[in-house]
Amino acid sequence: MTDKLTPTQIAWRAAQDIADGAYVNLGIGFPEMVARFQPPGREAIFHTENGILGFGEAPPAGQEDWDLINAGKKAVTLKPGTAFFHHADSFAMVRGGHLDVAILGAYEVAENGDLANWSTGPKGVPAVGGAMDLVHGAKRVAVITEHVTKDGKPKLVKACSLPLTGVACVTRVYTSLAVIDIEGGRFLLREKLPSLTVAALQALTGSELHLTGPVADLIVPEL
Amino acid sequence: MTDKLTPTQIAWRAAQDIADGAYVNLGIGFPEMVARFQPPGREAIFHTENGILGFGEAPPAGQEDWDLINAGKKAVTLKPGTAFFHHADSFAMVRGGHLDVAILGAYEVAENGDLANWSTGPKGVPAVGGAMDLVHGAKRVAVITEHVTKDGKPKLVKACSLPLTGVACVTRVYTSLAVIDIEGGRFLLREKLPSLTVAALQALTGSELHLTGPVADLIVPEL
Amino acid sequence: MDKTLPSLAAAVAGIEDGMTVMIGGFGGSGAPIELIHALIDRFIATGHPKDLTVVNNNAGNGHVGLAALIEQGMVRRLICSFPRSADPVVFTERYLAGQIELELVPQGTLAERIRAGGAGIPAFYTPTSFGTDLAAGKPVEVFEGRPYVRERWLKADYALVKAHLGDRLGNLTYRMAARNFNPLMCMAARVTIAQVSRIVEPGGIDPESVITPGIFVQGVVAVPDPAQEEDLNRAKAVYPKVQA
Amino acid sequence: MDKTLPSLAAAVAGIEDGMTVMIGGFGGSGAPIELIHALIDRFIATGHPKDLTVVNNNAGNGHVGLAALIEQGMVRRLICSFPRSADPVVFTERYLAGQIELELVPQGTLAERIRAGGAGIPAFYTPTSFGTDLAAGKPVEVFEGRPYVRERWLKADYALVKAHLGDRLGNLTYRMAARNFNPLMCMAARVTIAQVSRIVEPGGIDPESVITPGIFVQGVVAVPDPAQEEDLNRAKAVYPKVQA
Numbered sequence: 001m002t003d004k005l006t007p008t009q010i011a012w013r014a015a016q017d018i019a020d021g022a023y024v025n026l027g028i029g030f031p032e033m034v035a036r037f038q039p040p041g042r043e044a045i046f047h048t049e050n051g052i053l054g055f056g057e058a059p060p061a062g063q064e065d066w067d068l069i070n071a072g073k074k075a076v077t078l079k080p081g082t083a084f085f086h087h088a089d090s091f092a093m094v095r096g097g098h099l100d101v102a103i104l105g106a107y108e109v110a111e112n113g114d115l116a117n118w119s120t121g122p123k124g125v126p127a128v129g130g131a132m133d134l135v136h137g138a139k140r141v142a143v144i145t146e147h148v149t150k151d152g153k154p155k156l157v158k159a160c161s162l163p164l165t166g167v168a169c170v171t172r173v174y175t176s177l178a179v180i181d182i183e184g185g186r187f188l189l190r191e192k193l194p195s196l197t198v199a200a201l202q203a204l205t206g207s208e209l210h211l212t213g214p215v216a217d218l219i220v221p222e223l
Numbered sequence: 224m225t226d227k228l229t230p231t232q233i234a235w236r237a238a239q240d241i242a243d244g245a246y247v248n249l250g251i252g253f254p255e256m257v258a259r260f261q262p263p264g265r266e267a268i269f270h271t272e273n274g275i276l277g278f279g280e281a282p283p284a285g286q287e288d289w290d291l292i293n294a295g296k297k298a299v300t301l302k303p304g305t306a307f308f309h310h311a312d313s314f315a316m317v318r319g320g321h322l323d324v325a326i327l328g329a330y331e332v333a334e335n336g337d338l339a340n341w342s343t344g345p346k347g348v349p350a351v352g353g354a355m356d357l358v359h360g361a362k363r364v365a366v367i368t369e370h371v372t373k374d375g376k377p378k379l380v381k382a383c384s385l386p387l388t389g390v391a392c393v394t395r396v397y398t399s400l401a402v403i404d405i406e407g408g409r410f411l412l413r414e415k416l417p418s419l420t421v422a423a424l425q426a427l428t429g430s431e432l433h434l435t436g437p438v439a440d441l442i443v444p445e446l
Numbered sequence: 447m448d449k450t451l452p453s454l455a456a457a458v459a460g461i462e463d464g465m466t467v468m469i470g471g472f473g474g475s476g477a478p479i480e481l482i483h484a485l486i487d488r489f490i491a492t493g494h495p496k497d498l499t500v501v502n503n504n505a506g507n508g509h510v511g512l513a514a515l516i517e518q519g520m521v522r523r524l525i526c527s528f529p530r531s532a533d534p535v536v537f538t539e540r541y542l543a544g545q546i547e548l549e550l551v552p553q554g555t556l557a558e559r560i561r562a563g564g565a566g567i568p569a570f571y572t573p574t575s576f577g578t579d580l581a582a583g584k585p586v587e588v589f590e591g592r593p594y595v596r597e598r599w600l601k602a603d604y605a606l607v608k609a610h611l612g613d614r615l616g617n618l619t620y621r622m623a624a625r626n627f628n629p630l631m632c633m634a635a636r637v638t639i640a641q642v643s644r645i646v647e648p649g650g651i652d653p654e655s656v657i658t659p660g661i662f663v664q665g666v667v668a669v670p671d672p673a674q675e676e677d678l679n680r681a682k683a684v685y686p687k688v689q690a
Numbered sequence: 691m692d693k694t695l696p697s698l699a700a701a702v703a704g705i706e707d708g709m710t711v712m713i714g715g716f717g718g719s720g721a722p723i724e725l726i727h728a729l730i731d732r733f734i735a736t737g738h739p740k741d742l743t744v745v746n747n748n749a750g751n752g753h754v755g756l757a758a759l760i761e762q763g764m765v766r767r768l769i770c771s772f773p774r775s776a777d778p779v780v781f782t783e784r785y786l787a788g789q790i791e792l793e794l795v796p797q798g799t800l801a802e803r804i805r806a807g808g809a810g811i812p813a814f815y816t817p818t819s820f821g822t823d824l825a826a827g828k829p830v831e832v833f834e835g836r837p838y839v840r841e842r843w844l845k846a847d848y849a850l851v852k853a854h855l856g857d858r859l860g861n862l863t864y865r866m867a868a869r870n871f872n873p874l875m876c877m878a879a880r881v882t883i884a885q886v887s888r889i890v891e892p893g894g895i896d897p898e899s900v901i902t903p904g905i906f907v908q909g910v911v912a913v914p915d916p917a918q919e920e921d922l923n924r925a926k927a928v929y930p931k932v933q934a
Contacts, residue, residue, distance in 0.1 A: 021447040023661050043447060045615070045661070049797055050716040051867050053659045054615065066718055066920040067868040073717040073775075073920075080649030081615040083656035084866055086873045086901070087716075087747075088565075088805040091798030092633060095566030095816060098661045119823075125749075125782050126794050128824065129772040133798030136817035137566060167821035244691040246905050266691060268859070268905070272553055273472040273626050276903045277859065289474055289676040290624040296473040296531075296676075303893030304859040306900035307622055309629045309657070310472075310503075311561040311809075314554030315877060318572060318810030321905050342579075348505075348538050349550050351580065352528040356554030359573035360810060390577035558811070567802070568833035570814040589812035589842075598833075619898065654863065655899050 003195065004176040009220040010144045012037040014103055014174045017142070018044050025049070025094070025134055027104040027117075028072040031144055034103055047099060049130040051090045054082045071130060094130065094137035102138035104131060106145045106173075108160040111207045112185045113170045115143065116162035128165075135166030147175035147204055154206030156180065156187060177201055179218060186210045191218040226418065227399040232443040233367045235260040237326055237397045240365075241267050248272070248317065248357055250327040250340075251295040254367055257326055270322060272353040274313045277305045294353060317353065317360035325361035327354060329368045329396075331383040334430045335408045336393045338366065339385035351388075358389030370398035370427055377429030379403065379410060400424055402441060409433045414441040448614045450645060450666050454484035457639045457667040461485060461604050464522075466499040468560065468600075468631040469512060470607035473504055473531065474675025476624035478608040478641045479511045481667075483685055485606075489520050490686065497522045501560070501602060503553065503627060505529030505537035508679040513537065514686075521546060525600070527553035533679065552580060555597055557630060563601035564633020564662070571596050605635030608672065609658070612642035616660030617651050625657065632662040639665040643672060692858045694889060694910050698728035701883045701911040705729060705739045705848050708766075712745040712804065712844075712875040713756060714851035717775065718919025720868035722852040722885045723755045725911075727929055729850075733764050734930065741766045745804070745846060747797065747871055749773030749781035752923035757781065758930075765790060769844070771797035777923065796824060799841050801874060807845035808877020808906070815840050849879030852916065853902070856886035860904030861895050869901065876906040883909040887916060 005013070007030050015037035018024055024044045026032050035057070038044055045054045048070040055070065056077035064075035093099060108116040115135055118128045135141050145155055156173060173180045178201055179191035189209045192201050194217040202209050228236070230253050238260035241247055247267045249255050258280070261267055268277045271293040278293065279300035287298035316322060331339040338358055341351045358364050368378055379396060396403045401424055402414035412432045415424050417440040425432050451457045458481060461467060471477030489495065500521050505528075506513025513536040515521055524546060529537050540546040551559065552574045562570055571594035575581040585596040607628040609618040618640055620628055632638045640658075645668050678685075695701045702725060705711060715721030733739065744765050749772075750757025757780040759765055768790060773781050784790040795803065796818045806814055815838035819825040829840040851872040853862040862884055864872055876882045884902075889912050 045447070047661070048867075050719070050870050053661055064920075065866070066918045067720070067866040069717065069719055069867055073719075078653060080647065081613060081617060081660070082649075082653040083617055083659035084653050084864075084869055085656075085659055086869050087797070087801035087871050088874050089659075091801050092561070092565035093659075093661055095798055095802075095818065096564050096633060097566060098633075125773050125778070125785055126792075127772045127774045128794055128796050130797040132796040132822060132824065133818045136820065137798075164822045268691070270905070271623075273475070274623050276905055287676075288622070289674045290476070290622040292473065292475055292623055296475075301897060303891065304857055304861060304904065305893075305897040306861055306903035307620075307625055307897050308900075308903055309625050310553070310557035310627050311630050312903075314557050315805070315809035316903075316905055318554055318558075318574065319808050319877060320810060321877075348529050348534070348541055349548075350528045350530045351550055351552050353553040355552040355578060355580065356572075356574045359576065360554075387578045558809070562814070565802070567814050567816060568836075568838055569831070570806070570811050572811060587813070592812075594812055622898070652899075654866070654901075655896075657898075 008223045010174050014144050022100040025102045031103045051085050094133045099138040101140045102134040103142045106143040107162050110160045111187050113168040113182045114160050115165045115170050116160040117165045119163040131165050135169040141169045142172040144174045147177040157206035191216045231446045233397050237367050245323040248325045254326045274308050317356045322361040324363045325357040326365045329366040330385050331380050333383045334410050336391040336405045337383050338388045338393050339383040340388045342386040354388050358392040364392045365395040367397045370400040380429035414439045416441050449616045450614050458485045461495045463495050464497045465603040468501040468602040468605040470628035472626040476608050476626050477675050478606045479673045480669045481606040481641050482511050496520050499523040501525045507531035508533045509684040510678045511675050523547040525549040527556050559600040560630040560634045562599035569598050602635040605631040605638040607640045609640045609642045612666040613648045616663030617656045618658035629658045632658045637664045641669040693860045694858050702729045707739045708741045709847040710743040712846040712849040714872035716747050716870040720852050720870050720872050721919050722850045723917045724913045725850040725885050726755050740764050743767040745769045751775035752777045753928040754922045755919050767791040769793040771800050803844040804874040804878045806843040813842050846879040849875040849882040851884045853884045853886045856910040857892045860907030861900045862902035873902045876902045881908045885913040
């Protein structure tokens with residue numbers, strides 16, 4: 001019995017919602033893990049901002065070609081049907097609404113779908129990459145995240161306190177505790193860990209969780 | 224002794240001003256002839272709106288490949304170093320200021336450089352093609368034209384009466400009688416047929432011809 | 447994932463009355479003649495689709511391809527840059543009779559508007575057409591002392607394009623100057639159907655040489671020996687053939 | 691026409707103090723390390739060029755390439771989307787000390803602004819960054835009910851890019867994802883210098899496979915076995931090497 005999902009398990013859950021043949025962009029870091037868990041019989045096609053569509057998994061260590069990398073600068077591989085293109089064409093795919101899904105990390109997600117994931121404030125070096133393009137481009141923008149911060153503060157909030165990446169862009173959040181949709185400016189609870197009451201989940205969430213139907217058990221394999 | 228240049232001779236004259244290595248777009252029809260008269264030792268690179276840079280001359284009749292045509296839908300040939308690209312890239316070359324010269328035909332050219340070459344008025348079917356892009360894109364826009372219309376009316380005028388292709392865009396006009404620059408909103412006579420007096424040329428021109436220096440003889444070979 | 451389609455008829459089955467259809471090609475080069483003719487076949491059999499808005503650089507030549515589509519009365523409105531050709535009689539007669547609307551767009555602006563549609567850019571500024579009748583009613587803005595005209599994106603319900611090689615993922619190459627508007631239209635349509643001279647296995651196109659990545663293509667149909675509009679017109683072809 | 695240049699030193703000789711220089715690459719892939727190092731050599735020898743504005747997706751990694759250029763103090767201002775890397779210490783220290791200006795641009799907007807510069811589009815609208823700090827002060831317009839931010843073109847005096855094959859006419863190909871920003875920067879600079887792994891005869895690149903047509907390139911210099919930034923950083927390389 002886990003009391004929360006691991007990042008790998010969150011990635012697994014997010015992967016279950018990706019349809020066969022979907023064009024998918026996975027954010028740098030944690031979201032990249034989603035690619036490992038495509039359900040049998042389904043094949044998504046992965047896009048990376050730096051100009052590759054339909055790349056394959058990481059090569060064995062020592063066999064990297066550093067001209068064949070993803071947006072996180074990690075080595076990837078070719079697959080039959082891979083295509084290369086320049087950055088303007090790559091973001092035409094993003095901004096033009098051609099991606100089916102983008103899965104990103106988050107510092108905060110607000111109940112209206114606002115996302116904050118690029119800046120923790122005025123200190124340090126700001127860096128945005130392709131996130132602001134992705135959130136207004138992909139047909140569906142989902143977030144995978146711990147349900148609360150390391151300090152135990154809610155990451156699902158009424159309104160973001162950190163600088164926004166995009167306005168009203170996120171429609172589903174996969175957390176370490178639950179699956180939550182965003183519709184009509186509200187958090188709709190869809191799935192939660194069976195070990196957790198709705199009240200307990202609400203206590204860890206920064207705005208009201210609405211129940212518009214039965215809440216399914218969030219069941220994920222050991223990974 | 225000719226009393227005016229043939230179109231072929233006008234094209235020859237225009238070709239003498241194209242530098243070695245220049246990127247050149249030639250308008251449909253009469254201007255296409257300019258390509259035939261590159262001076263020895265000079266090699267211009269020709270661009271066509273429909274996506275070829277560095278194409279070669281027309282193939283022999285019967286050997287056309289109708290996927291290898293210019294903007295006038297005439298067959299051309301490959302040369303070593305030819306490149307293909309799509310229409311947006313082609314007009315990035317045009318609009319982005321990458322062409323050295325565009326040479327176009329004209330119905331009328333005004334002394335401020337306005338060009339009318341796409342519409343003879345509200346009757347008939349209007350057609351513009353790439354002319355409006357070329358006149359605001361190429362570093363130098365030149366016109367080759369008869370000095371007067373078939374009815375004997377001036378084509379070099381104070382202000383265009385026909386719908387404009389572009390505003391203040393033409394800087395040199397090669398006519399059947401003269402070579403005229405446009406600078407500071409004035410026609411500057413640079414060359415004229417030796418057989419013609421300035422007064423006679425002025426009588427065939429719709430606005431004042433200015434002389435800011437010696438007028439050279441416009442001497443063109445028999446062609 | 448397999449985007450290949452069993453027939454030309456299946457390829458054009460989803461095009462409905464009133465839709466905007468981008469048709470690739472510059473004159474005859476890159477024109478998807480067989481897809482257009484399949485659309486005409488459907489119209490003759492069913493009366494649909496009609497009232498189409500067609501986006502193409504030209505307005506057809508002779509009595510095949512786009513000209514034949516117009517001749518059937520299927521096209522209500524044409525967006526193009528150059529409605530002239532060696533034999534433009536079909537368009538010209540209908541236009542002068544007020545039976546077809548024309549939106550004339552400078553060629554580079556047409557290309558960029560289509561690309562913008564595909565790239566999620568709703569509007570952009572261009573120097574092209576400033577001060578001319580074709581800029582009438584459009585916003586003008588001065589940047590760095592020079593005036594520019596604001597132009598809007600163009601999108602379509604369908605794009606019908608002609609490519610050279612294609613794979614089941616929708617990756618495409620083109621043949622020489624038959625590339626022209628085709629890759630842009632692939633980007634700008636909700637559904638792009640490509641006729642290809644040959645279907646290859648994924649990987650059969652060098653990843654460096656893919657011109658249209660498969661994300662922009664929804665259907666691929668094999669037309670192994672495509673007609674060239676220029677050849678059809680030299681042979682004075684008419685589509686559909688008059689039944690004897 | 692022969693755009694080939696005899697040396698890296700000759701290739702970067704025209705870059706002057708205060709110029710805007712676009713440098714290709716995404717992280718290390720497609721980064722023209724040898725051209726950057728030649729620019730550093732010139733600076734060490736002559737004190738020029740300095741006060742550069744550099745456009746790149748990133749801000750360098752380790753102590754080679756762009757990071758080394760910054761470390762020399764040659765860069766006054768950086769326009770980039772992601773100034774982080776495995777080892778961003780050079781940029782980070784200078785930035786936090788107020789010694790280098792940063793204009794942060796979303797990656798797709800950066801790419802499109804560069805393309806716009808090359809394509810003669812002074813401004814365009816994008817949904818990207820609407821409602822965020824990065825849209826502060828920028829005009830917003832609503833099209834079809836959705837708000838968009840107006841962005842301006844980016845142009846440069848020079849572009850330094852890394853290509854794979856090149857010919858004397860300036861036609862270029864790239865290698866895999868090392869393509870990235872390079873073809874766009876070729877379009878947007880007054881002078882584009884490409885380092886290529888191999889110079890081929892005109893025609894040695896299939897006309898269908900030319901990614902950057904020669905019109906966008908002013909100089910080509912051969913760098914037969916180019917360094918890969920990632921390899922240099924794994925070897926903890928520093929440029930210029932400290933003299934023992």
